[in-house]
Amino acid sequence: MTTSRERALGADTVRIEGPAKVTGTAQYAAEHTPAGCLYAWVVPATVARGRIVSIDTAAALAEPGAVAVLTHENAPRIEEPDDPILGALRNDRVPHRGWIVAVAVAETLEAARATADAVRVTYATEDHDVVLTADHPGLYAPETANGGYPGSRERGDFDAAYAAAPVTVDVTYSMDPMHNHPMEPHAAVARWHDGRLTVHDSSQGSTVVRETLAALFAMDPAHITVISEHVGGGFGSKGTPRPQPVLAALAARYVGRPVKLALHRSQLPALVGHRPSTIQRVRLGAGPDGVINALAHEVITYTSTIKEFVEQAATPARTMYTSPHSRTTHRVVALDVPSPSWMRAPGEASGMYALESAMDELALAAGVDPVELRVRNEPSHEPDSGRAYSSRHLVECLREGARRFGWRDRDPRPGVRAQGRFLLGSGVAAASYPVVLTPSTAEARAAADGGFLVRVNATDIGTGARTVLAQIAADALHAPLDRVRIEIGDSDLPRAPLAGGSCGTGSWGWSVDKACRALRSRIEAAGGTLPAEGLSASADTTDDVQAGTEFARHAYGAHFVEVQVDRDTGEIRLRRMLGVFAAGRILNPRTARSQFIGGMTMGLGMALMEGATIDPVAGDFPERDLASYHVPAHADVPSVEAYWIEEEDPHLNPMGSKGIGEIGIVGTAAAIGNAVRHATGVRLREVPMRPDRLL
Numbered sequence: 249m250t251t252s253r254e255r256a257l258g259a260d261t262v263r264i265e266g267p268a269k270v271t272g273t274a275q276y277a278a279e280h281t282p283a284g285c286l287y288a289w290v291v292p293a294t295v296a297r298g299r300i301v302s303i304d305t306a307a308a309l310a311e312p313g314a315v316a317v318l319t320h321e322n323a324p325r326i327e328e329p330d331d332p333i334l335g336a337l338r339n340d341r342v343p344h345r346g347w348i349v350a351v352a353v354a355e356t357l358e359a360a361r362a363t364a365d366a367v368r369v370t371y372a373t374e375d376h377d378v379v380l381t382a383d384h385p386g387l388y389a390p391e392t393a394n395g396g397y398p399g400s401r402e403r404g405d406f407d408a409a410y411a412a413a414p415v416t417v418d419v420t421y422s423m424d425p426m427h428n429h430p431m432e433p434h435a436a437v438a439r440w441h442d443g444r445l446t447v448h449d450s451s452q453g454s455t456v457v458r459e460t461l462a463a464l465f466a467m468d469p470a471h472i473t474v475i476s477e478h479v480g481g482g483f484g485s486k487g488t489p490r491p492q493p494v495l496a497a498l499a500a501r502y503v504g505r506p507v508k509l510a511l512h513r514s515q516l517p518a519l520v521g522h523r524p525s526t527i528q529r530v531r532l533g534a535g536p537d538g539v540i541n542a543l544a545h546e547v548i549t550y551t552s553t554i555k556e557f558v559e560q561a562a563t564p565a566r567t568m569y570t571s572p573h574s575r576t577t578h579r580v581v582a583l584d585v586p587s588p589s590w591m592r593a594p595g596e597a598s599g600m601y602a603l604e605s606a607m608d609e610l611a612l613a614a615g616v617d618p619v620e621l622r623v624r625n626e627p628s629h630e631p632d633s634g635r636a637y638s639s640r641h642l643v644e645c646l647r648e649g650a651r652r653f654g655w656r657d658r659d660p661r662p663g664v665r666a667q668g669r670f671l672l673g674s675g676v677a678a679a680s681y682p683v684v685l686t687p688s689t690a691e692a693r694a695a696a697d698g699g700f701l702v703r704v705n706a707t708d709i710g711t712g713a714r715t716v717l718a719q720i721a722a723d724a725l726h727a728p729l730d731r732v733r734i735e736i737g738d739s740d741l742p743r744a745p746l747a748g749g750s751c752g753t754g755s756w757g758w759s760v761d762k763a764c765r766a767l768r769s770r771i772e773a774a775g776g777t778l779p780a781e782g783l784s785a786s787a788d789t790t791d792d793v794q795a796g797t798e799f800a801r802h803a804y805g806a807h808f809v810e811v812q813v814d815r816d817t818g819e820i821r822l823r824r825m826l827g828v829f830a831a832g833r834i835l836n837p838r839t840a841r842s843q844f845i846g847g848m849t850m851g852l853g854m855a856l857m858e859g860a861t862i863d864p865v866a867g868d869f870p871e872r873d874l875a876s877y878h879v880p881a882h883a884d885v886p887s888v889e890a891y892w893i894e895e896e897d898p899h900l901n902p903m904g905s906k907g908i909g910e911i912g913i914v915g916t917a918a919a920i921g922n923a924v925r926h927a928t929g930v931r932l933r934e935v936p937m938r939p940d941r942l943l
């Protein structure tokens with residue numbers, strides 16, 4: 249028994265649902281087609297700001313197969329949503345281009361699209377303002393940034409300390425908007441039956457989708473089921489409920505038949521959130537040894553007019569390095585743009601791009617090796633909060649990464665290594681992501697035949713969550729993995745938080761572990777003979793998750809990259825990327841490695857390719873497909889390696905794990921920019937680092 253306990257957790261178990269996925273039998277939301285199902289297609293606003301004057305649906309309804317066109321004039325009334333992005337069809341207001349102004353419903357997908365195309369909307373337009381500038385008159389200091397962090401923090405006397413510092417850098421970085429673009433676009437299928445509502449939705453957390461639908465339709469949540477069994481990625485864009493389950497349910501109620509609403513990829517940029525642009529000024533004042541005495545990180549960003557979303561990019565600077573005098577601020581302006589939202593490591597990915605690039609600039613200014621500079625600025629406790637770290641092994645990540653990468657042999661001079669027409673360079677950057685643990689519930693049952701069933705409304709968005717939870721259960725039950733069956737992805741299961749904030753495995757796993765341990769106690773008390781109906785136990789971690797919060801808890805990592813820069817075309821290509829992470833106990837090395845290298849690859853996209861523009865005239869994104877919005881392909885990543893160090897931290901959860909879904913993207917873009925500087929001598933302070941920006 250103890251041998252299976254040792255083996256389940258930490259084993260490189262293959263994904264439970266792998267065969268179903270590769271054989272195509274795993275069903276995603278849009279693949280469910282109930283009998284009599286109709287198809288919906290959304291009509292996006294073509295103006296950036298204004299009001300709907302009239303909607304002419306006569307031609308649309310004359311299309312073959314057309315069934316209905318829902319508009320703000322005829323759609324069934326729903327309650328006011330907490331999240332304004334769910335408020336389409338409630339009134340005549342158009343807050344941004346791409347806002348949904350009508351939903352066409354027809355017998356086939358093609359007919360729905362043709363019906364939508366034939367809807368004629370007349371608008372009264374108003375002047376719009378969609379361009380972020382550092383001196384925008386509408387900028388204000390928000391009370392809080394995302395995550396509930398204070399918008400501004402000040403410690404000591406930054407201005408005096410900076411003015412007195414012998415070595416300073418004062419640099420500003422900017423970043424284009426970025427889109428999540430999961431493989432599976434957002435989709436929902438809604439069906440009303442016997443006073444109940446069942447929705448298949450592509451979501452990172454169906455418990456909240458159910459509660460949101462219950463509030464909007466004024467229903468008992470017990471009468472709603474939301475299923476997200478398989479989800480083809482989200483990266484935050486499916487973290488909070490999106491319009492598709494609401495509008496599918498609304499349309500299904502209106503027409504009295506099931507309705508499928510699958511957003512087209514071209515509709516995602518305006519409807520499912522994006523990482524907003526940031527303009528980030530970083531000032532570092534240090535001694536001749538590179539030890540920082542003054543640090544300022546001032547972030548300017550935008551939100552939409554309907555929602556305050558403040559990318560918390562200045563928050564990593566509150567926890568990363570020694571900084572006796574510190575100023576970290578956010579300012580935001582509400583523009584007539586689609587609402588920005590969560591995108592993998594929101595705040596950390598953007599903020600650490602600037603901070604870790606500035607650290608490289610400080611290393612050059614002080615003449616200190618960039619690995620050594622970070623080691624010298626290692627704080628003894630979290631600077632802003634004064635809390636002790638539960639565990640912090642950034643230095644070990646840097647040292648181990650340097651060793652594996654071969655950093656010691658690096659010639660620090662820029663622009664002196666060439667191979668044919670390529671200039672070569674290497675760079676380093678640190679990574680950090682906070683530990684988030686959210687209350688969760690779970691249930692475990694033992695059948696008389698020795699099998700176990702574990703139920704928790706976790707969501708597997710491609711991470712391997714289902715598999716790791718089964719490992720956690722087997723470990724807690726002291727049972728072989730193949731005796732454990734796990735059910736996730738259904739809001740009728742015990743309630744659980746979303747797959748987001750890198751909190752999923754730790755949060756769900758805690759409740760699974762607790763339920764399974766309780767069940768094992770009951771089995772042992774029963775003396776090994778189970779009653780015919782079996783035994784069960786349930787768990788709720790609401791009180792447990794408070795433990796350890798007196799510590800500053802973060803995962804850490806270090807990225808090392810090598811780039812080549814074509815001196816004729818300015819094209820930057822990765823030669824290799826190597827990351828070393830310290831993220832508590834690694835529960836499944838196979839799926840963990842995929843998480844790390846997936847994040848690193850997305851960081852490569854952020855550095856070199858991914859960038860959208862907001863058209864100042866039209867008011868939204870011209871890049872609305874994967875031909876115009878580039879993401880990395882395999883050929884862009886010739887060598888990517890992820891390692892981790894064994895980290896024991898008793899202040900986390902019973903498994904001893906930190907989240908790993910997001911840290912891989914944090915710092916990657918800075919490491920690449922730092923390598924480009926090393927290769928060429930040119931410092932780019934804007935991502936993506938396209939050839940036209942380098943030449």
Ligand code: MOS
Pocket residue numbers: 452482483484485487590591592593594747748749750
């Ligand atoms: Mo992630 S952006 O917290 O889903």
